[in-house]
Amino acid sequence: MKKGLSLLLAATVALGSVPAVAEAGYAPSYVSVVVNGKKVWFPDAHPFVNSDYRTMVPVRFITESLGANVQWLGDTQTVAIQYKGKDIKLRVGQPKATVDGTDKALDTSVILHNNRTFVPLRFVTESLVGQVSWDGTNQQVTIKTDAFDAKAQYDPYGRKIRTTNLPKNAQNYPYILEDVPNGFYEMRKTEEPDGLEVLTTKQLFQKPEFSKENVDKWMDMIRKHYALILNMDYRTIGSNWADEAYQYRAHNMDHLYFLKDYVNWVKENKIIVEGYLQPEPSMIVDTSLGDTFKVPARVKFRFVSFNKYETLLYDQSFDGAKMGPFEKGVWYEGFVDVEMMSEVGGDWAPYVKINPLAMLFNNAMVWKSE
Secondary structure, three states: OOOHHHOOOOOOOOOOOOOOOOOOOOOOOOOEEEEOOEEOOOOOOOOEEOOOOOEEEEHHHHHHHHOOEEEEEOOOOEEEEEEOOEEEEEEEOOOEEEEOOEEEEOOOOEEEEOOEEEEEHHHHHHHHOOEEEEEOOOOEEEEEOOOOOOOOOEOOOOOEEOOOOOOOOHHHOOOOEOOOOHHHHHOOOOEOOOOOEOOOHHHHOOOHHHOHHHHHHHHHHHHHHHHHHOOEEOOOOOOHHHHHHHOOEOOOHHHHHHHHHHHHHHHHHOOEEEEEEEEOHHHOEEOOOOOEEEEEEEEEEEEEEOOOOOOOOOOOOOOOOOOOOOOEOOOEEEEEEEEEEEOOOOOOHHHEEEOOOOOOOOOOEEEEOO
16 A cells, blocks of 8 residues: 555654555554644545655645645646745655745655645645644644634644534533534434433543543544555555454454455455545544443545445445445545444453444445535
8 A cells, every 4th residue: 555545644654754654555544634723624635645755735735724826837747836925836756846936955746646736745834834733643733824713712632612503412522623513413322222321422521531542542543444444455455454454453353354355355356445534532422331432433435446346345334235336436425433342341441442343334424525
């Protein structure tokens, strides 16, 4: 998974440098981008790490999230960016840029991928807005422009909290995020079908097991696991993919064999899928079982290649009957739940992993991405 979107941000990406990319088949690790307190939901191409181990973002991000004017000069394959009197020009394949007429050396170059232009995140954002920070624990880039509202409230991840136009069940959550629609909150259940009372998310976060340290660990596990599940390429996948995916799931040896069989099926069926999943840590749902809970997440994916419409993803609920069929080459997005469970009793929090019987699409809302 070293080409294009299959790279999708190698583990522990720092804005300046990253360690060597893991061998093919190991999980890419996603980087979230938050601009002025709002998490960016990329429309059709997610940031990735190039061969120089630098985080690249689609140039559309610069236009829509930072408010800059971007032009593509096809004759010279140059990206021209104007923002509040600053002028930047970057040419595809060249390790240098021009900033207000002065040449600046780059540690990577602009690239074209899938008919999209990608630019180096750190260089462009620091040249334009200057305030860029990195949270390695949560794999998040935070950018602040002149439009940043210093008087607003923000959650521990730098995302803006809203206090108006709240969902009907706002009282169940520790806070309501500005970049999350009300429908996502309101679809969360506060009672199991059998009538058992469950704790609200707000009550869960009052328990010591749900410390930020533990929650961050669980979210990192989810991101890495579904980076594997949602990025398959029959041309590059190796048997180590199964070993990597297995470590994020509660241990059940049968499922290790299932994962290895799935690798063989990916090759036989010529499956290529690309996508990403972003969990929402402030919206964890109780299941009344004590050491089992669900993490709501936003997901985006597309199927690029397959021979048979059969077991395209390694997911217990994915059979296409309820969801599809999904069309090749079309991006889909939506809301899903990731079920987490502990492998031990007592002090269970450090041992939480993804349920091996997790059914990502069992209670999902998924639609074609515009």
